[in-house]
Structures are given as C-alpha cells and as structure tokens.
Amino acid sequence: MLKQTTKQLHVGLIGDPVAHSFSPRFQQPAFDALGIPARYELWHTPASQLVERIRSLCEPDCLGANVTIPHKQAVLPLIDKIDPLAARIGAINTIVHRDDYLYGYNTDAQGLLHALHEHGLGEMHNQRVSLRGHTAILLGAGGAARAAAFALVDAGIEQLIILNRHLERARHLAADLLHYYDRPIFSLNDPSFLIPRTSSIIINATSLGLHEDISPLPVETLEQFDPDTFIYDMIYNPSQTYLLCQARLMGFNTANGLSMLLYQGALAFTLWTNQPAPIEIMRSSLM
Numbered sequence: 001m002l003k004q005t006t007k008q009l010h011v012g013l014i015g016d017p018v019a020h021s022f023s024p025r026f027q028q029p030a031f032d033a034l035g036i037p038a039r040y041e042l043w044h045t046p047a048s049q050l051v052e053r054i055r056s057l058c059e060p061d062c063l064g065a066n067v068t069i070p071h072k073q074a075v076l077p078l079i080d081k082i083d084p085l086a087a088r089i090g091a092i093n094t095i096v097h098r099d100d101y102l103y104g105y106n107t108d109a110q111g112l113l114h115a116l117h118e119h120g121l122g123e124m125h126n127q128r129v130s131l132r133g134h135t136a137i138l139l140g141a142g143g144a145a146r147a148a149a150f151a152l153v154d155a156g157i158e159q160l161i162i163l164n165r166h167l168e169r170a171r172h173l174a175a176d177l178l179h180y181y182d183r184p185i186f187s188l189n190d191p192s193f194l195i196p197r198t199s200s201i202i203i204n205a206t207s208l209g210l211h212e213d214i215s216p217l218p219v220e221t222l223e224q225f226d227p228d229t230f231i232y233d234m235i236y237n238p239s240q241t242y243l244l245c246q247a248r249l250m251g252f253n254t255a256n257g258l259s260m261l262l263y264q265g266a267l268a269f270t271l272w273t274n275q276p277a278p279i280e281i282m283r284s285s286l287m
C-alpha cells in the first residue's frame with residue numbers, strides 16, 4: 001500500500017510523441033478516486049533526453065512512469081530490475097520507483113489477455129487468463145506484437161501463427177518464443193500460404209489501419225475463417241479500422257484496442273500504488 005501522504009506525487013508518460021495519448025484521461029480519475037495526491041503528466045522525451053528523464057524518476061515524489069513509442073526497448077539498460085516477462089518480450093511499458101530502485105514491467109502482455117477475457121475468450125484462474133484450446137493468428141512482429149505473442153503463449157495457446165511483412169522479424173520472434181515454450185509456433189509472410197480457417201483469434205498488432213484503408217491480413221477476404229473467429233485490432237484510434245469494418249460487415253465478433261489500453265493501464269496503476277485499480281472509473285473516463 002502506498003504510504004499515506006499529502007505531498008504531491010508525480011507519474012507520467014515518457015515517449016515521443018505523447019500529446020495524442022489517452023492515458024491521462026483514465027489514470028488521473030483513478031488517482032483522484034482513491035484520494036492519492038498524484039498527477040499523471042505527459043513527459044515528451046526525445047531520444048537525446050531519455051537518460052536524463054529516466055534518472056529523474058528517482059526523485060522522492062515520483063511513483064514511476066509509462067513508456068511508449070519509441071522508447072520501450074531503449075529503456076531496458078536504464079532500469080535496475082526487470083520483470084522476467086518484460087525481459088523475454090524485450091520491452092518495458094511501465095516503470096515503478098520503489099525503495100530507490102527502478103523496476104521495469106510490461107503490462108501490455110497481461111493487458112491484452114485481460115481484454116480478450118473481457119471479450120469472452122479464455123478462462124480466468126487466480127487472476128491469470130488461460131487460452132488453452134485456442135489458436136491465434138498474430139499480425140505483426142513489432143513491439144506490441146512481441147508482447148502479444150509472449151502473452152498468448154504464456155496463456156497456453158495451442159498454436160500461434162505470426163504473419164509479418166518482413167519475414168525475418170517474424171522468424172526472429174518465433175525463435176525467441178521457441179526458446180522458452182514448446183508449442184507449434186509458425187512464422188510466415190506469404191499471402192498465398194494457407195492460413196488455417198479454424199484459428200479462433202486474429203489479432204492485428206501492426207500499425208496498418210492507423211491511417212490507411214487497407215487490411216493487414218494478406219488474404220483477399222475474411223470468408224475463409226470460421227464464423228466464430230474473434231478479430232481484435234490493437235488500434236483504438238480510429239475506433240473502427242478497415243479490418244474491423246470488414247469483419248463486422250461479415251458478422252464476426254470484433255473489438256478494438258481500447259480494452260487493452262484500459263487493462264494495461266489498470267495493471268500499471270496497481271504496480272505504482274499497490275492498490276486495486278478502480279477499473280469502472282477508469283473505463284467510464286476512457287469511454
């Protein structure tokens with residue numbers, strides 16, 4: 001539990017850019033609701049100022065930070081203690097300042113699993129989501145895809161297919177996963193490759209859809225997938241990407257990345273404060 005204090009505390013988002021972020025929208029109401037005198041700030045940090053910024057997190061009034069593009073990997077060597085899952089993923093999105101040390105975590109991974117569970121996938125045992133019996137197609141092999149891949153395999157997914165424009169990157173991720181997990185994990189980039197229609201989850205972790213009206217799926221149509229396939233797009237702004245629009249028109253169950261944003265933020269809040277996050281307050285502030 002955070003020590004009772006009336007002193008103003010600080011926590012913020014480190015990235016470049018940060019102005020577009022939705023995080024203050026739902027983190028600040030959470031601190032306010034619990035009466036924690038903390039301000040969630042936007043800390044625009046070009047790469048040249050990253051070391052100095054991370055050093056500033058050791059100030060006594062700082063709880064820690066979130067980290068976003070492009071620094072999630074670059075902060076790793078600047079952190080004292082790295083959570084094993086974050087180390088495997090190779091990216092940190094949450095830093096906690098505790099007892100004069102900086103601890104690094106990746107809450108994107110568990111955030112995605114909690115989001116999928118909220119959308120009716122998998123089962124929850126002891127606060128952990130199990131995806132046993134599911135197979136997934138993961139689109140992308142960048143930072144967010146790495147977090148998703150480790151989360152899915154950690155949750156017991158039966159089979160994972162990683163599709164990425166640059167095959168080398170997908171191969172690299174598959175090899176990293178196979179180092180830790182004994183599962184069928186495949187990497188591809190060939191659009192003509194037969195993608196199993198029985199995949200129960202498709203996750204877009206590419207940035208395709210942020211601006212362009214094209215699908216990140218290298219198939220002509222979604223028709224080849226079972227009607228009960230769940231299609232999740234990590235992008236939340238725009239709220240309906242081309243992929244989600246197509247999928248919805250065809251009757252698939254879909255969701256955008258707002259739920260992942262909410263849960264990764266809630267997990268970060270608990271790490272900073274040692275208190276359960278007021279999830280409904282965060283959700284209504286975000287929506």
Ligand code: NDP
Nearest residue numbers: 140141142143144145165166169205206207234257260261
């Ligand atoms: P990265 O830059 O690390 O990765 C980008 C990915 O998109 C790579 O796989 C890249 O493929 C692919 N890509 C980019 N442009 C194209 C293109 N023109 N055609 C095909 N593939 C392309 O970004 P992140 O992993 O950090 O973020 C990915 C997405 O996830 C973003 O939209 C981000 O907003 C979202 N996100 C959402 C979160 C949430 O809480 N909802 C959390 C984190 C991220 P290649 O390797 O071939 O270049």
